[in-house]
Amino acid sequence: MSNRRKFIGQSLVGLSGLALSSHAFANIIVPRQKDKLGVALVGLGYYSRDLLAPALQLTQNCYLAGIVTGTPSKIPEWQQKYNIKDKNVYNYDNYDQLANNPDIDVIYVVLPPSMHAEYSIRAANAGKHVWCEKPMAMSEAECQSMIDAANKNKVKLSIGYRMQHEPNTIQIMRFQKDQTYGKVQKVTVAAGYREGRTDHWKQIKAMGGGVMYDMGVYPLNAARYATGLEPIAVTAKASTTRPEIYHEVEETIVFDLEFPGGATAACEASFGRGMNAMQVDCSNGWYKLEPFSAYSGIDGVTSDGIKLNKPINNEQAKQMDDDAMAIMKKQAVMVPGEEGLKDIRVVEAIYRSAKDGGRVSIG
Incomplete structure (x- = not known):
């Protein structure tokens, strides 16, 4: 996003004040709570264009109200397709003026990971609720700064771990909590696809590239919610089969997690091959999902034949x-900033282990 073009932003409509005389208080009309919240998408790449914007046409509690982009050529199509008002179109220079727009209740940050902290903090400082795509940020310190900004401004911060909202995944978490199949002993989970793009931010280290930040948080987060525990140590190895493309960052990463009480997780993520499955082995049985993190069609079964394929529209x-x-x-939101921070704490340990080649304790 270093080559984002800039343009002159549209003027904003400010909030008007209401003057009240001393005898008018009995006639004050309390504003009715909104039936739907207005959402502004920040960054109009693939995920916003092909997934979030269409999904916002299906939502009951929120709608697409605004956009933030550094590419002026995208604006006409978005405005025409989604009926977005001129005053709800922003760029990265006038972004902070969102504070003055009552149409926007939530700012959804859909940018490369290196930009998550800055634009989430600025959104919170503008007094808007913040939804931030995964991974939450580049470091634990950045995550904490985002949490602090949300708390300071009394707004909600939620991380885009959609799987924790998905019904079959929720059932997996219930199995663990209720110990339906006994104590979790081992989680085996992998997520990957073959990334064909060769000049994308996912190959640039400074922008948050590398498979661990992107696909790697799926198995990491799954291992955490499948066990209900926080890992205490990790051993990791990074590799690539295409060094001409993945010379700054890893194409594939394998990492083994250790949890309190002896549970373990064998995890893998890759930009080099397709895989999408999770199995949880317990003391009295097992359950699995395949795929476990696809955009649709989550499907699974338990060791005693129970089907885990409750459908979901979007x-x-x-x-x-x-x-x-x-x-x-x-x-409380289902996936707050604290959840994203816990993942990034482990991500940092995974990278330390991959670099040094040994077991790394996680404090």
């Missing part, structure tokens, strides 16, 4: 509706 729509409802009801 994962992204479910995620955003859940988060919007939490905001409107002033309840």
Whole structure:
């Protein structure tokens, strides 16, 4: 996104004040709570264009109200397709003026990981609720700064782990909590696809590239919610089969996690080959999902033949509706910033292990 073009932003409509005389207080009209929250997407790449924007046409509790882009040529198509008002179109120079726009309740940051912290913090400082795509940020310190900004400004911060909103995944978490199949002993989980692009931010280290930040957080997060525990140590190895493309970052990473009580997880993520499966072996049986993190069609079974294939219309729509409802009801979001921070703490340990070639304890 270093070559984002800039343009003159549209003027904003400010909030108007309401003057009240001393005898008018009895006639004050309390504003009705919004039936739907207005969402502004920041970054109009593939995930926003092909997944989030269409999903926002299916949501019940929120809608696409605005966009933020550094590419002016994208604006006409988005405005025409989604009926976005001129005053709700922003660029990266006038981004902070979102604070003055009552149409926008939530800012959804859909940028390369290196930009997550900055634009999430600025969104919180603008007084807007923040949804941030995974991975949350580049470091534990950045994650904490995002949490602090949200708390300071009294707004919600949610991380885009859509799988934790998905019904079959929720069932997996219930199995662990209720010990339906006994104590979790081992989780085996892998996620990957063959990335054909050769000049994408995913190959640039400074922008948050590398498979661990992108696909790697799927098996990492799954290992954590499948065990209900935080890992205490990791051993990792990074590799590539295409060094001409993946010379700054890893194409594939394999990492083994150790949990309190003896549970383990064998995890893998890759930009070099397709894989998408999770199996949880317990003391009294097992259960698995394959695929476990696809955009649709999550499917699974248990050792005693129970099918795990409850359908869902749209994962992204479910995620955003859940988060919007939490905001409107002033309840805790399902996947807060603290959850994203816990993953990034482990990601940093994984990279240390891959670099040094040994077991790394996680404090």
